[in-house]
Amino acid sequence: MSLRLEHVTKRFGDVTAVNDVTLSIPEGEMFGFLGANGAGKTTTFRMILGLLDPTEGTITWNGHEINYAKSHLIGYLPEERGLYPKLKVKEQLIYLGRLRGLNKEAILKEIEYWLERFKVPEYAEKRVEELSKGNQQKIQFIAAVLHKPKLLILDEPFSGLDPVNVELLKEAVIDLKNNGTTIVFSSHRMEHVEELCEHLCIMHRGKPVVHGALKEIKRSFGKKNIIIHADIPLDELKDFPGVVKAKTTAEGIHLQIESEDVSQHILAHIVNKGFIRKFALEEPSLNDIFIEKVGAAYE
Amino acid sequence: MNKFWIILWHTYVTKLKAKSFIITTIITSLLVFALTNLNHIIEFFNKDEKKTVGVIDQTGTLYEPLQMQLKKSGESDIRLQSFTGSEDEAKKNVQRGKWDAFLSLAYDDKQLPKATYYANTIADSDTPNKLEQSLQQVKTALATAKIGLKPEQVTQLYESVPFHKVALEKNAKTEEELNQARGLVYILLFAMYMFVLMYGGMIASEVATEKSSRVMEILISSAPPVQQMFGKIIGVALVSLTQFIVLFAIGFSSLKSSGKELLQFLGFEHIPISTFVYAVIFFLLGYFLYATLFAVLGSLVSRVEEVQPMITPVTLLVVAAFFIAMFGLNAPESSFITATSFIPFFAPMIMFLRVGMLPVPFWEIAVSLALLIVTIGLFAFFGSKIYRGGVLMYGKSTSLKDIKKAIQLTKK
Numbered sequence: 001m002s003l004r005l006e007h008v009t010k011r012f013g014d015v016t017a018v019n020d021v022t023l024s025i026p027e028g029e030m031f032g033f034l035g036a037n038g039a040g041k042t043t044t045f046r047m048i049l050g051l052l053d054p055t056e057g058t059i060t061w062n063g064h065e066i067n068y069a070k071s072h073l074i075g076y077l078p079e080e081r082g083l084y085p086k087l088k089v090k091e092q093l094i095y096l097g098r099l100r101g102l103n104k105e106a107i108l109k110e111i112e113y114w115l116e117r118f119k120v121p122e123y124a125e126k127r128v129e130e131l132s133k134g135n136q137q138k139i140q141f142i143a144a145v146l147h148k149p150k151l152l153i154l155d156e157p158f159s160g161l162d163p164v165n166v167e168l169l170k171e172a173v174i175d176l177k178n179n180g181t182t183i184v185f186s187s188h189r190m191e192h193v194e195e196l197c198e199h200l201c202i203m204h205r206g207k208p209v210v211h212g213a214l215k216e217i218k219r220s221f222g223k224k225n226i227i228i229h230a231d232i233p234l235d236e237l238k239d240f241p242g243v244v245k246a247k248t249t250a251e252g253i254h255l256q257i258e259s260e261d262v263s264q265h266i267l268a269h270i271v272n273k274g275f276i277r278k279f280a281l282e283e284p285s286l287n288d289i290f291i292e293k294v295g296a297a298y299e
Numbered sequence: 300m301n302k303f304w305i306i307l308w309h310t311y312v313t314k315l316k317a318k319s320f321i322i323t324t325i326i327t328s329l330l331v332f333a334l335t336n337l338n339h340i341i342e343f344f345n346k347d348e349k350k351t352v353g354v355i356d357q358t359g360t361l362y363e364p365l366q367m368q369l370k371k372s373g374e375s376d377i378r379l380q381s382f383t384g385s386e387d388e389a390k391k392n393v394q395r396g397k398w399d400a401f402l403s404l405a406y407d408d409k410q411l412p413k414a415t416y417y418a419n420t421i422a423d424s425d426t427p428n429k430l431e432q433s434l435q436q437v438k439t440a441l442a443t444a445k446i447g448l449k450p451e452q453v454t455q456l457y458e459s460v461p462f463h464k465v466a467l468e469k470n471a472k473t474e475e476e477l478n479q480a481r482g483l484v485y486i487l488l489f490a491m492y493m494f495v496l497m498y499g500g501m502i503a504s505e506v507a508t509e510k511s512s513r514v515m516e517i518l519i520s521s522a523p524p525v526q527q528m529f530g531k532i533i534g535v536a537l538v539s540l541t542q543f544i545v546l547f548a549i550g551f552s553s554l555k556s557s558g559k560e561l562l563q564f565l566g567f568e569h570i571p572i573s574t575f576v577y578a579v580i581f582f583l584l585g586y587f588l589y590a591t592l593f594a595v596l597g598s599l600v601s602r603v604e605e606v607q608p609m610i611t612p613v614t615l616l617v618v619a620a621f622f623i624a625m626f627g628l629n630a631p632e633s634s635f636i637t638a639t640s641f642i643p644f645f646a647p648m649i650m651f652l653r654v655g656m657l658p659v660p661f662w663e664i665a666v667s668l669a670l671l672i673v674t675i676g677l678f679a680f681f682g683s684k685i686y687r688g689g690v691l692m693y694g695k696s697t698s699l700k701d702i703k704k705a706i707q708l709t710k711k
Binding site for chain 1: 302305306309313509512513514515516517518519520521522523691707708709
């Protein structure tokens with residue numbers, strides 16, 4: 001019971017947009033797609049939705065191909081936001097909801113619930129072009145979820161929102177997930193993926209370069225970070241054996257090290273030199289992994 | 300409810316509720332009303348516009364016959380006023396606005412009438428023309444009397460030659476029928492032309508609007524593009540039908556109450572029912588042919604401003620069809636018209652024209668219709684493929700090369 005992509009490849013003429021992607025997303029999970037612009041995220045989504053046919057490979061949802069007969073089970077928030085500018089929010093959502101197979105009464109109830117939840121009940125009778133961009137995005141999100149989809153695809157759901165609205169939307173996404181919706185979303189904001197997803201995949205030039213559970217990925221990455229705040233000169237640590245990267249900060253230094261062991265050597269090295277306010281060993285951030293995997297591939 | 304119907308209904312209702320549609324319908328209705336009541340309107344404005352023309356009759360014998368002649372030909376809006384003063388005084392009267400003009404009558408050396416017409420400007424050709432015609436009659440009467448012809452003989456002289464045209468073919472239309480058919484065919488052709496252009500353009504820009512506002516991507520993830528394309532085409536067709544019915548009802552009822560002659564001239568009364576049936580068939584097929592093309596072209600552009608240059612070639616085709624049809628009204632039997640009536644792009648207008656005016660063998664109509672339907676089918680098939688890819692394509696696109704790109708997008 002899951003969304004499965006098997007050896008999916010998409011070529012446009014000579015350009016290979018997606019290259020041999022194999023993924024399995026269990027039901028009820030939240031799955032993150034990371035990747036630079038042009039990495040193939042949107043093309044992958046469009047193939048999952050059936051808007052494009054894969055050149056090779058198959059995509060199945062619970063063992064069946066995805067087609068228009070199942071569109072009531074699927075919700076989609078495209079990266080390029082768009083609604084009818086001249087239509088009122090309510091009319092708009094009714095139309096889009098009916099296209100997803102919902103009847104009018106049910107839609108009205110959902111609209112009321114979601115507008116209330118997003119603290120914008122007064123927008124129901126407003127035309128979309130009168131709303132701010134962030135509010136249009138909320139309406140678009142409602143359009144993607146009001147039919148209670150089983151599979152929800154969110155292309156850059158949080159881009160362009162202020163922090164308060166990001167939180168509102170994040171809560172909504174988490175609620176949907178807890179109610180059993182399988183959610184696939186893309187982002188280039190690492191912290192969102194880190195916070196929300198158990199599983200993720202980093203795409204680079206159409207290929208998944210990292211793929212798996214977040215914890216696994218971090219562990220297998222091997223490298224760790226050390227944060228030191230101290231009043232002693234720390235620059236010499238940059239050349240310490242096992243240190244990969246170093247960045248001086250106002251209060252001390254950030255180091256990336258090859259393995260956990262190195263941290264003990266560093267601690268031993270500086271512990272008697274003066275007052276140390278902070279010495280922390282941290283897991284690598286997704287950002288580090290992303291830059292390492294994608295940045296390295298650039299070179 | 301099927302998604303196709305949801306799209307159709309949505310298109311229909313939103314278009315119908317749009318302010319621009321309501322305003323256009325009201326304005327056009329007023330125009331139709333005005334047009335069908337044109338004779339009343341002109342009469343109304345002309346009521347007080349009697350022209351007063353002073354007459355200096357140097358002969359002393361021409362004034363009376365001219366007055367009589369004017370009355371006989373029913374020119375009630377010209378009032379003559381005999382004047383005995385000098386020409387200078389008369390000119391002053393015109394300049395002061397007492398008269399609209401004055402006419403100086405005299406005999407030439409052959410003792411026949413001649414006249415000079417004075418007015419502030421001679422921009423108005425109506426009044427002098429009427430006076431000239433009446434004077435011509437007076438002159439004819441005088442001249443013929445001089446050579447001793449009796450009035451009956453004069454009437455005989457001027458009687459027009461009886462010239463009848465008779466069609467030998469059994470189903471051919473009589474001359475009277477033909478004239479009536481021409482009127483009706485002309486009106487229907489014009490309506491076809493207007494509606495294809497107006498509503499075809501509406502479909503193209505509708506599709507382009509959905510694309511440019513990027514709502515398209517949600518739409519095509521909810522319902523198949525083919526259903527969307529045809530939902531839209533038929534939805535707009537219903538809008539046009541609604542408007543057509545409103546205009547037709549207004550036009551017909553106001554014609555019935557005001558202008559019986561016009562109604563007869565158009566020949567609505569003697570036209571066989573089959574002509575109307577063909578009109579509807581060709582109208583619908585013509586609409587579908589062009590609407591499909593317009594929808595596909597609309598799906599290729601990314602912004603509404605790019606619609607116009609994209610659809611221009613197709614628009615020109617419609618215009619060409621219309622002008623060929625106009626030519627065909629006077630020469631429906633020419634082989635050029637016969638040939639073009641089988642070309643699908645022209646068939647809706649040209650074949651209808653032939654059917655309306657000539658006895659066309661049924662097989663010819665059937666062939667033309669079949670070709671048209673097959674073409675529509677082909678366009679619909681390829682069109683929906685292009686549409687599916689086209690709606691995902693963004694960027695500057697004003698060339699037909701994009702069709703290839705769009706089809707490529709839908710391939711594996």
